[in-house]
Amino acid sequence: MLNLFPWRVQQAPADLAGLGAQAIALPLAKGCAVPPGCFAVLANAQGHTRRQGQGARLAPIAGESTWCVHPGPYGADLLPFAAAPEIGLRVSFAIDSADPRQAQQRFDLFLASEGGARVSLEGFTAALEAALQRELAQGNLDLPPCTSFEEWNAFRGGFNQLLYTRFGVMVDDCVPVDLGATRDLAALLAARLALQPAPALAVAPPQAFDAPAEDARSLRRLFLELPRILCGLRLAVFPPDCATFRQHQELLRRLDLVGLSAATMPALALAGPQVPLDASEQLRRARHARRAAAALDEAWALLARIKQREGAMAGAVVGSLLDEADRIVANLESACAARRAISEVAE
Numbered sequence: 001m002l003n004l005f006p007w008r009v010q011q012a013p014a015d016l017a018g019l020g021a022q023a024i025a026l027p028l029a030k031g032c033a034v035p036p037g038c039f040a041v042l043a044n045a046q047g048h049t050r051r052q053g054q055g056a057r058l059a060p061i062a063g064e065s066t067w068c069v070h071p072g073p074y075g076a077d078l079l080p081f082a083a084a085p086e087i088g089l090r091v092s093f094a095i096d097s098a099d100p101r102q103a104q105q106r107f108d109l110f111l112a113s114e115g116g117a118r119v120s121l122e123g124f125t126a127a128l129e130a131a132l133q134r135e136l137a138q139g140n141l142d143l144p145p146c147t148s149f150e151e152w153n154a155f156r157g158g159f160n161q162l163l164y165t166r167f168g169v170m171v172d173d174c175v176p177v178d179l180g181a182t183r184d185l186a187a188l189l190a191a192r193l194a195l196q197p198a199p200a201l202a203v204a205p206p207q208a209f210d211a212p213a214e215d216a217r218s219l220r221r222l223f224l225e226l227p228r229i230l231c232g233l234r235l236a237v238f239p240p241d242c243a244t245f246r247q248h249q250e251l252l253r254r255l256d257l258v259g260l261s262a263a264t265m266p267a268l269a270l271a272g273p274q275v276p277l278d279a280s281e282q283l284r285r286a287r288h289a290r291r292a293a294a295a296l297d298e299a300w301a302l303l304a305r306i307k308q309r310e311g312a313m314a315g316a317v318v319g320s321l322l323d324e325a326d327r328i329v330a331n332l333e334s335a336c337a338a339r340r341a342i343s344e345v346a347e
Contacts, residue, residue: 020070025111025119028068032058041067043112047224049104067111071095073172076125080136080143086180092173106168113224131166135301157308165304211286215268218289222262225296230255232303237310238318247322254329261336271342285339292335298328
């Protein structure tokens with residue numbers, strides 16, 4: 001057949017196999033149409049994101065990363081306690097729809113900051129589980145045995161807010177489930193034993209993980225997420241007394257300086273202009289960057305607790321939340337300062 005319009009190039013169909021089942025977000029090429037029931041997220045190098053709805057032809061600007069996202073719903077079994085793999089929570093969740101009141105949707109920030117090229121359901125479920133286990137281990141969420149109706153409602157409220165604030169997902173349902181029949185406890189214990197570090201007398205390898213890749217991931221998270229955390233903490237509503245106001249403002253000032261430090265972080269491999277840094281010091285820097293990223297997870301969880309308790313904060317609760325914020329900001333300050341240092345002695 002004669003091609004009457006030679007300038008029109010036929011766009012190959014996008015490979016979105018598994019989207020909505022094994023995968024939550026997959027890359028989508030320029031010019032492809034967003035499938036029904038999905039939406040596209042586009043993010044530039046600075047972390048600014050925007051969405052395109054179903055049926056739209058993807059039109060990224062130069063330098064933008066693109067994903068096709070299926071909102072779900074999805075189902076997963078989470079382990080609230082790592083030491084009790086037979087106790088689980090069967091969770092149904094979905095990606096939150098766009099909120100016009102927000103300049104950037106939380107799930108879109110997750111994609112731009114730490115999502116990678118694709119987001120699998122298995123990997124995303126592991127992140128949800130890690131966030132839940134961390135909050136339970138720190139006592140910020142309570143899930144006692146023989147949970148009463150009031151205790152379960154309190155847990156559900158905190159759990160729902162945690163996943164919404166940290167990942168931008170809405171929990172549709174969450175019920176306890178016995179996983180004893182589907183989990184091999186002996187195999188799990190053997191796997192954990194295999195992952196334990198070598199004895200102290202053994203010589204550990206000098207490179208425990210890929211330092212440049214780990215450092216880049218952590219610094220990108222700091223650069224993109226610290227402004228959103230600062231904004232969330234600035235909008236938090238605390239009782240209007242002078243002492244609380246001063247403590248709140250001091251935390252905002254310190255967090256702003258941490259954001260400045262993250263935005264001006266020196267290159268991993270350089271001790272100064274054209275001065276290379278030893279591999280061992282690069283590894284130390286990357287480890288501190290990872291510690292700063294771990295503090296970000298705690299900061300998001302703290303924002304979730306603050307949002308849940310707004311309007312019903314007693315004096316003791318306010319003091320506890322602000323003390324926790326002070327600890328997290330101190331950890332960020334320490335980790336960022338150590339990441340900037342050129343040696344352990346300077347740190």
